[in-house]
Amino acid sequence: MKVHLKIEGLPQLYKIFNKKKALDFEFAGQTIKDFAVGLARKYGRGVDQVLLDQTGAIDMGLKVAVNFSPLSYDTRMDTPLHDGDTIHLMTVG
Numbered sequence: 001m002k003v004h005l006k007i008e009g010l011p012q013l014y015k016i017f018n019k020k021k022a023l024d025f026e027f028a029g030q031t032i033k034d035f036a037v038g039l040a041r042k043y044g045r046g047v048d049q050v051l052l053d054q055t056g057a058i059d060m061g062l063k064v065a066v067n068f069s070p071l072s073y074d075t076r077m078d079t080p081l082h083d084g085d086t087i088h089l090m091t092v093g
Helices: 010-016 032-043 044-052
Strands: 002-008 022-024 062-066 086-091
Touching: 002 032, 022 032, 022 062
Parallel strands: 002 086
Antiparallel strands: 002 022, 062 086
């Protein structure tokens, strides 16, 4: 599956992604969890440290939206994705 990733307010990720604030990303799977795991596998431990908490879920300090719709913290890892979706990762606050 291929999605568009947009990053807002996460300078650590900008650095990892060669100062890009947006990129297209292909991964195996169909959920936000699959996306997060694929991103960490491709870009390494730095992504793990910025994006994921100790349980492997996207950190509570980050807001996630798919196609501009914010996702609920308790169910966001299971949110289904579709080819061409846009995922926004933002800092909370």
